[in-house]
Structure formats: C-alpha cells, structure tokens
Amino acid sequence: MLSIKNLYVSIEGKEILKGINLEIKPGEIHAIMGPNGSGKSTLANVLAGKEEYEVTEGEITFMGEDLLEMAPEERALKGVFMSFQYPVEIPGVPMVNFLKTAVNELRKYRGEEELTAGEFLKLMREKKELVELDTQLTNRSVNEGFSGGEKKKNEIFQMALLEPKLSILDETDSGLDIDALKRVAHGVNALRNPENATIVVTHYQRLLEYIVPDFVHVLYQGKIVKSSGKELAFELEEKGYDWIKQENGL
Amino acid sequence: MSVVAEKADLSLKYTAHYNEVKEGLLEDSADILNAPRNQAFRDFVSQGIPTRKFENYKYTNLQPAFIPEYSFMHRREPVEVDLNNAFRCDVPQLDTHLAYIFNGWFYDRGSQVGNLPEGVILESIEKIAHEKPELLAKYATLAKTGDDPLVALNTAFAKDGYFLYVPKNTVLEKPIQLINFLQAEKDAFVTQRNFIYVEEGANVQVISCDHTLNLNTYLNNSVTEIFVGPNASFEFYTLQNQHNSTTNLNSVFISQSRDSKATTHYATLHGGLIRNNLKYILDGENAEANLFGMAFIDRKQHVDNFTQVVHAKPHCQSNQFYKNVLDDEATGAFAGRIHVVRDAQKTNAFQRNNNLLLTDKATMQTKPQLIIDADDVKCSHGATVGQIDEEALFYLRARGIEESKARLMMMNAFAYEVVQRINIEPLRNRINELVDKRLKGEVARCHDCAYNCDC
Ligand SMILES: Nc1ncnc2c1ncn2[C@@H]1O[C@H](COP(=O)(O)OP(=O)(O)OP(=O)(O)O)[C@@H](O)[C@H]1O
Ligand SMILES: [Mg+2]
Numbered sequence: 001m002l003s004i005k006n007l008y009v010s011i012e013g014k015e016i017l018k019g020i021n022l023e024i025k026p027g028e029i030h031a032i033m034g035p036n037g038s039g040k041s042t043l044a045n046v047l048a049g050k051e052e053y054e055v056t057e058g059e060i061t062f063m064g065e066d067l068l069e070m071a072p073e074e075r076a077l078k079g080v081f082m083s084f085q086y087p088v089e090i091p092g093v094p095m096v097n098f099l100k101t102a103v104n105e106l107r108k109y110r111g112e113e114e115l116t117a118g119e120f121l122k123l124m125r126e127k128k129e130l131v132e133l134d135t136q137l138t139n140r141s142v143n144e145g146f147s148g149g150e151k152k153k154n155e156i157f158q159m160a161l162l163e164p165k166l167s168i169l170d171e172t173d174s175g176l177d178i179d180a181l182k183r184v185a186h187g188v189n190a191l192r193n194p195e196n197a198t199i200v201v202t203h204y205q206r207l208l209e210y211i212v213p214d215f216v217h218v219l220y221q222g223k224i225v226k227s228s229g230k231e232l233a234f235e236l237e238e239k240g241y242d243w244i245k246q247e248n249g250l
Numbered sequence: 251m252s253v254v255a256e257k258a259d260l261s262l263k264y265t266a267h268y269n270e271v272k273e274g275l276l277e278d279s280a281d282i283l284n285a286p287r288n289q290a291f292r293d294f295v296s297q298g299i300p301t302r303k304f305e306n307y308k309y310t311n312l313q314p315a316f317i318p319e320y321s322f323m324h325r326r327e328p329v330e331v332d333l334n335n336a337f338r339c340d341v342p343q344l345d346t347h348l349a350y351i352f353n354g355w356f357y358d359r360g361s362q363v364g365n366l367p368e369g370v371i372l373e374s375i376e377k378i379a380h381e382k383p384e385l386l387a388k389y390a391t392l393a394k395t396g397d398d399p400l401v402a403l404n405t406a407f408a409k410d411g412y413f414l415y416v417p418k419n420t421v422l423e424k425p426i427q428l429i430n431f432l433q434a435e436k437d438a439f440v441t442q443r444n445f446i447y448v449e450e451g452a453n454v455q456v457i458s459c460d461h462t463l464n465l466n467t468y469l470n471n472s473v474t475e476i477f478v479g480p481n482a483s484f485e486f487y488t489l490q491n492q493h494n495s496t497t498n499l500n501s502v503f504i505s506q507s508r509d510s511k512a513t514t515h516y517a518t519l520h521g522g523l524i525r526n527n528l529k530y531i532l533d534g535e536n537a538e539a540n541l542f543g544m545a546f547i548d549r550k551q552h553v554d555n556f557t558q559v560v561h562a563k564p565h566c567q568s569n570q571f572y573k574n575v576l577d578d579e580a581t582g583a584f585a586g587r588i589h590v591v592r593d594a595q596k597t598n599a600f601q602r603n604n605n606l607l608l609t610d611k612a613t614m615q616t617k618p619q620l621i622i623d624a625d626d627v628k629c630s631h632g633a634t635v636g637q638i639d640e641e642a643l644f645y646l647r648a649r650g651i652e653e654s655k656a657r658l659m660m661m662n663a664f665a666y667e668v669v670q671r672i673n674i675e676p677l678r679n680r681i682n683e684l685v686d687k688r689l690k691g692e693v694a695r696c697h698d699c700a701y702n703c704d705c
Contacts, residue, residue: 048648076650090642092663101659102649109650141663142645158649 001026001197002047002067002166007058009039009046009222016042018222019058024166027194031208031233032201034219035241040201041085043219044170047199048082049075062166077109079165083155083172085201090142098142099124103161127160131187132180148175156187163191168199173207185210205237218244260316265295268406271324275407280379282386283408283443290395290405297399309583309615310525310554315497318467320439323353324409330433344676346427346457347372353434354442354472355410364424369417372426375445376410385415386445392475392503392531400499400527404473408443411472416452418479425455425674432470432496433463442472450479450507455674459489460498460521467495473503480507480534485673488526489681490518494549501527508534508563515672517681518545518553519688529558532566532594541570544668546688548577558587561594561624570601573668575661575689576612586631587619594624601631606638606664661689 002024009017016039024030032040046053047060049072060067067075090098103123104114115123128135131153143151152172159167169188173181188198188211200211208216208230216232217224220241225248226232236244268291276284299316300307329352348362349372356374363372371378371385379386395402412428432440448454462468478484490498498521506512518524530539545553559568574582584603605614618631638660646656665685672678 050644071653072644072647073650073652073656076648082648084645084648088639088641088645090639090645090660090663092666093642093646093659098646098649098651098659101651101655102646105650105652105655142642162649 001063003061005059007043007046007060008056009042010054010056011042011052015056016053016222017046020219020222020224022217022224024197024199026165026197028215029192029198029200029211029213031213031216031230032199032219033203033216033233033236038219039222040219041170044082044085044168044199044201047075047080047166047168048072049080073105076162076164077106079196081159081162081164081167083152083159083167083169085170085174087143087146087151087155089144089146091144093142095138095140095142096124099138099158099161102158106162123161127157130160130190131156132183133157149177149180152176153180153184156184160187160191165196166199167191167196168201170201171203172200173202173204181207182210205233208233220244220248260299260313261295264316264403267322271322274324275409279376279409280383282379282383282389283376286390286395287406290402293395294399294402294406297397297402300399306556306585308585308617309581310523310552312497312499312523312525315469315523318437318469320467320469321434321436322407322439323355323434323441324407326355326410327353329357344425344427344674344680346425347422348427348429349412351412351428351430351442353432353438354430354440354470356412367420367422369415370420370422371413371415373413374410375413375443378413378445385413385447388447388475388477389445390475392477392505392529393473393501398501398527400471400501401473404441404443404471404501407441407471408473409441411443411445411474413444414446414454414456416448416454416482418449419451420449421453422455425457425677427457427459429459429461430470430472431461431463432468432492434466434468437467438469440468440470440472442470444472444474446474446476446484448476448478448482448484451481452479453483455485455487457487457489457674457677460492460500462492462496465493465495468492469497469499471499473501476502476504476512478504478506478510478512481509482507483510484512486512486514487672487674487677488514488516490516490521490524491684492521494520494522494551496521497523499525499527501529503529503531504539505531505533506537506539509536510534511538511540513540513671513673514542515668516543516545516555517685518543518547519684520551521547521553522551524551524553526553526555528556529560530568531560531562532568533562535563535565537563537566539566539568540671541568541572542668542671543572544665544685545574545582546665546685547574547580547582550579550581552581554583554585556583556585558589559599561588561590561597561599564593564595564597564624566594567598568600570603571668571671572603573665574603574605574614575608575664576605576614577608579609579611581613583615583617584633585617585619587621588629588631589621590624590627590629592623595626597624597627597629599627599629603633604664605633605635606661607635608638658686658689662686665689
C-alpha cells in the first residue's frame with residue numbers, strides 16, 4: 001500500500017530525514033517510536049503533503065502512485081489521513097461546515113451523491129458516539145477552544161467520518177486521559193479492516209496495548225535504526241533509547 | 251505642469267464653476283440650504299482638496315479624483331430609466347420602506363415607501379427645507395464646513411438628498427431602504443445631502459445601498475447628519491457596490507443623546523476610491539456606539555475608513571470593529587480616533603482592525619489614535635495585518651478540501667465576525683452571499699441588475 005524508499009527530507013536547509021525505508025501492506029499496523037526531535041512528525045507531514053518540507057531524495061508510492069506528485073487534498077481524497085499532533089484552531093469556520101464539506105468532497109471524488117443536511121447530521125451523530133465526542137463541540141468553530149484531549153478526539157472523529165485507507169496517528173495518545181485513550185483506541189480498532197493500514201506515532205507503550213502493532217520501528221536522528229515486533233515497545237518502555245544508540249554505535 | 255500649478259488650477263476651476271452656477275444653486279432651494287453656501291465655498295477654497303499632506307488624509311490623495319471634466323448634477327433631471335424594472339436590488343424576503351435617490355436627488359415617483367407609521371417622514375430634503383424648515387433647525391450643525399473640505403463643498407453644492415424623521419417612541423417594524431443610483435450621460439460629480447432625526451425612544455433601521463448603473467466616471471460626495479434622541483435606537487447599514495471608476499466620498503455624522511444606541515455597519519464590496527468619514531459624538535450619558543465595517547477589494551481599488559468617536563459625556567461605550575480583505579494591488583487604510591474629553595469618566599472604548607492581504611502587492615495602513623483627557627477610562631485597541639494562516643489552510647486541505655475552496659472558507663471565516671453583526675437576517679444572508687461571490691472573484695452584483703456591467 002505504502003512504499004517509502006531512501007527518503008531524504010530537509011526543512012530550511014536542515015536535513016531531518018536521512019534515508020527512510022518503509023513498506024506497509026493493507027491490514028498492518030506500524031508503530032513508530034523515537035526520541036523527541038528525531039523526525040517522526042516530519043515523516044507524517046511529508047506523507048500528508050505539507051509543502052514546507054523539501055524531499056531531496058527518494059520516493060514514496062501509495063497504492064502504486066507517486067504520492068509526492070499529489071497535492072494534500074488529492075492525497076486525502078485517495079485515502080491518506082493524518083491525525084495532527086497539534087490540531088490548529090480555525091476561528092470562523094464552523095465545525096459542521098468543515099466536516100460536511102470534507103465528507104461531500106470525498107463523496108464527489110468517489111462518484112457518490114452528496115449527503116443532504118439531514119443525512120450528514122445522522123452520520124455525524126453515529127461517528128460522534130464512536131469516540132464519545134461531546135455533542136456540543138460540533139457547534140463551535142474548528143478546534144476553537146477545544147481542550148487538548150478534545151482536539152485529539154476530534155481528529156479520530158474526522159478519521160471515522162472519512163474512513164481513510166492509510167491513517168497516520170501522530171501522538172494521538174498524548175493529552176488523553178485513560179478513559180479517553182481507551183475510547184480513541186476502540187474507535188481506531190473499530191475502523192480497522194483488512195484493506196486499510198495504520199501508522200501509530202507514540203512515545204508510550206500504553207497505547208500499543210490497545211492498538212496492537214504488527215511492527216515497531218525506532219526512528220533516531222532521521223533514520224529507522226531498528227525494526228521489530230510489538231515486544232520492542234516493551235523493551236523501549238523499560239530501557240529507554242540508550243541501548244539502541246549503543247547498538248548502532250551512535 | 252507643476253504640481254503646485256495644477257493644484258492652483260484645480261482650485262480655480264472649482265471656483266470658476268461655483269461662480270458660474272451660484273445663482274442657479276440658490277434658485278428653488280429654501281433659505282436653510284442657501285444660507286451657508288457662500289461661507290461653505292470659501293471654507294472649501296481655503297482648505298483645498300485633500301492630499302496626503304492633510305493630517306486626516308495621510309493615505310488618500312483626493313486630488314486626482316477632482317481632475318476629470320465632470321458634469322455637475324445641480325438640477326433635478328428626469329429619470330431616464332424605469333427603476334423598478336431596470337434595477338431591483340432585491341434582497342429576498344427583505345421587506346422595506348423603499349426610496350430611490352438618483353444622482354443625489356430624492357426620487358419619489360416609483361418609490362415604494364409604503365405605509366409608514368404615523369408621523370414618520372421619508373422625503374426629499376429639498377422639499378422639507380421649503381415646507382417644514384423647523385425640522386431642519388439643526389442642519390449643518392454637526393457637519394461643519396470650517397474643518398472639513400468635503401463637508402464644505404457638499405454644503406456649498408447641496409440641493410437634495412433624503413430626509414428621515416422618526417417621532418417620539420415610534421418603532422418601525424420594517425427597515426427603511428435607500429437606494430442611491432449614479433447614472434448620467436457623461437462623467438458626473440454628484441452631491442447628496444441627507445438628514446436623519448430619530449426622536450426620543452424611537453427605533454429604526456436604515457439600509458443605504460450605493461450603486462452605479464453605467465460605466466462613466468463618478469465622484470459622489472455625500473454628507474449625512476444624524477441625530478439620535480434619548481433612549482432611541484438606530485441602526486444604519488451601508489452597502490457600497492459601485493465600479494472601478496467611482497470615487498465615493500461618504501461622510502456621516504452622528505450625535506447621540508443619553509441612553510441611546512447607534513450602530514453603523516459598512517460593507518464595501520466594490521468601488522474605485524472609497525473614503526468613509528464617520529464621526530460619532532456621544533453627547534449624553536450611557537450612550538452606546540457601534541462602528542462596524544468590512545471591505546473586500548481588489549485590482550487597484552482603494553478604501554479608507556476614517557472614524558472619530560468623541561466621548562463627550564461619562565458612562566458611554568463605543569466599539570469599533572473593522573475588517574478588510576485586500577487582493578491584487580488594492581490598498582487600504584484605517585484610522586480610528588477615540589477622543590475622551592475631560593470629565594467623560596467611566597468611558598469604555600474599544601477598537602479593533604484586522605486585515606488580510608492576499609498578495610504581496612496589496613497594502614494596508616492602520617493607525618489608532620487615542621486622545622484621552624479623563625482618568626477613569628477603559629480603552630483598548632488592536633490591529634493586525636496578515637496573510638491567510640497557512641497552517642489552517644493545510645489542515646483543511648489535508649481533509650480533502652481543494653485549495654481554492656479552503657481559501658474561500660478561510661476568507662469567509664475572516665469576514666464572518668463582522669457579517670454576523672448585521673441584525674437584519676435577510677440582509678445578513680444577502681451580504682454573506684455577496685461577500686462569498688466577491689471572494690470567489692465573481693462580480694458581486696445583484697442578480698436583477700439589467701446593467702450587467704463587468705467593471
Ligand atoms: N518548520 C521547521 N523549521 C525548522 N526546523 C524544524 C521545522 N519542523 C521541524 N523541525 C526540526 O526537525 C526536527 C524533527 O522534528 P519533528 O517534529 O519531526 O520531531 P518528532 O520526532 O516528531 O519529535 P516529537 O517527539 O517531539 O514530536 C526537530 O529538530 C525540529 O526542530
Ligand atoms: Mg512530533
């Protein structure tokens with residue numbers, strides 16, 4: 001589904017990603033861990049199409065197509081979804097307008113009828129329940145005045161509405177209380193099927209108890225320095241990153 | 251020709267013109283309009299046409315707008331078009347008392363004033379000056395000719411405009427709507443003089459729409475004096491939708507008595523050069539003034555909003571909130587002066603101006619000016635000039651919303667804060683629609699305008 005080959009990425013002349021290779025197949029869950037500043041969000045943003053990042057080398061294909069050629073909205077329509085580490089507040093853009101536009105753009109792209117206001121509200125209600133998003137929140141502007149946890153829940157709520165093929169969850173667990181974490185994980189699991197895949201960026205093993213990964217990768221200074229099964233997450237939780245640095249002679 | 255020579259020339263030209271038409275101006279007009287003419291014209295000449303050298307015109311030079319060879323509409327001309335058929339700036343579901351003003355002249359044939367509540371007068375100011383001059387006793391007392399050349403010139407030339415009187419405790423259910431048209435066979439200089447008197451406890455909403463019906467070059471110099479009585483409520487919506495070769499010089503003066511509430515709301519959608527002078531005097535305790543404005547301009551258009559709020563009495567509140575979206579090489583200015591006089595304690599004065607520049611070439615000048623001579627005062631002001639928030643734009647795009655649509659959502663969001671302050675729902679919806687069209691780059695004209703000029 002997703003194939004990243006020898007990816008080098010710079011921002012403002014500073015090289016952040018230094019030769020990433022990653023293969024993701026439908027149905028798989030990949031966890032990416034790594035110390036602060038190692039480039040996890042950079043990778044997520046490059047996949048979502050953020051323009052400030054300059055790809056200096058390498059390629060990314062998604063469902064057989066060159067992802068780097070596509071505008072962010074095109075990627076989204078083709079099924080790439082990033083849950084933002086820091087969702088932005090957009091005063092003046094009502095949540096309902098935003099969500100309805102996003103859902104209907106997607107339906108148009110797929111050649112489906114646009115939803116009527118009534119149908120959309122019904123869909124929204126259904127998906128809100130999935131992550132137990134406070135009903136009042138959709139009466140506000142996008143993310144405006146949302147608490148940290150509410151913003152994260154709102155991301156997964158959007159994911160539920162858009163049903164992407166590839167979801168990239170960038171630290172969706174940080175800022176969530178324990179119940180909310182379970183809820184969000186439950187939501188993510190409910191949306192899983194053999195056709196879609198998930199990349200989970202996290203610092204903590206706890207989320208991975210609920211969203212069980214097939215692979216765990218360690219990103220360090222812009223490189224994937226170790227890949228293994230889910231047991232790697234436990235090891236990291238216990239021992240930190242020093243042993244990996246030593247193992248790699250860093 | 252040197253600039254100085256040209257300036258002198260321009261002044262001579264207007265002086266020659268005034269001397270030529272003076273007799274004609276006096277004819278048919280009542281004394282109340284005629285009395286101040288000569289002094290007003292002298293005041294105009296001694297001040298001159300504003301350039302950037304004028305303290306209040308730092309960002310707007312009016313001289314070029316005075317150069318074209320205009321025909322002056324000093325006489326009532328027969329209206330050549332059937333306004334009702336040619337033009338219906340209809341706001342669906344907006345039920346109003348409607349009157350037309352044609353090249354500055356109140357036009358009563360064909361207007362749809364309908365049944366006004368008892369005692370309410372919506373008329374030609376020319377007629378009122380003849381028939382009920384006592385209602386115009388305060389004429390030219392707010393708009394003074396000595397310190398404002400546009401007021402001076404307007405007072406010298408003033409022949410007609412609208413007059414609105416709302417008697418004590420009268421509440422108008424329907425808004426008054428005034429449609430100001432410009433349509434002349436040649437390039438034209440139009441003078442319009444208006445007067446509104448809202449008595450104690452009365453309540454009225456007024457909508458004023460500025461339109462052009464053909465592509466000639468126009469200069470429109472209008473002055474409106476408004477008195478809002480004790481405990482009265484007044485809302486004034488101005489919709490400016492003209493074309494690129496129009497100069498719209500719009501001066502509004504409002505005096506408020508105790509416990510009154512007055513709101514002005516400007517929506518500038520189209521025009522060449524627009525200067526809105528707006529002066530409020532809070533002349534009674536517990537008065538509340540709200541000054542809202544928004545402009546969406548592009549190409550080489552220029553908009554300059556110049557506000558002054560004088561807090562003359564204690565315990566008053568004023569709120570100013572202006573937003574501009576500037577595209578292409580458009581230029582804009584906002585200057586907001588708050589003057590709290592001595593002893594106007596417990597004043598609350600608030601001002602904000604936010605601007606969105608869509609290109610590198612668009613520019614905006616914004617400048618608050620606070621003159622505070624009392625000590626127990628709450629004053630705040632803030633201004634921003636910025637681009638569309640790229641982070642927010644990316645967020646919308648990352649959810650599958652096409653870039654142009656996402657930009658439009660952001661611009662509408664920016665405008666929303668001011669649009670939502672329109673209290674007449676059908677008008678709010680209509681302006682929303684016009685703003686949306688304007689931002690999409692479609693010309694925001696009323697659908698039913700037969701003159702579908704793309705200008
Ligand atoms: N816009 C930017 N300008 C300059 N440097 C940037 C920019 N964005 C990211 N960086 C730098 O790139 C590096 C990687 O950042 P990134 O956000 O990808 O790290 P991360 O692994 O997600 O960290 P965290 O765990 O703290 O979220 C950091 O050193 C960061 O300062
Ligand atoms: Mg990060």
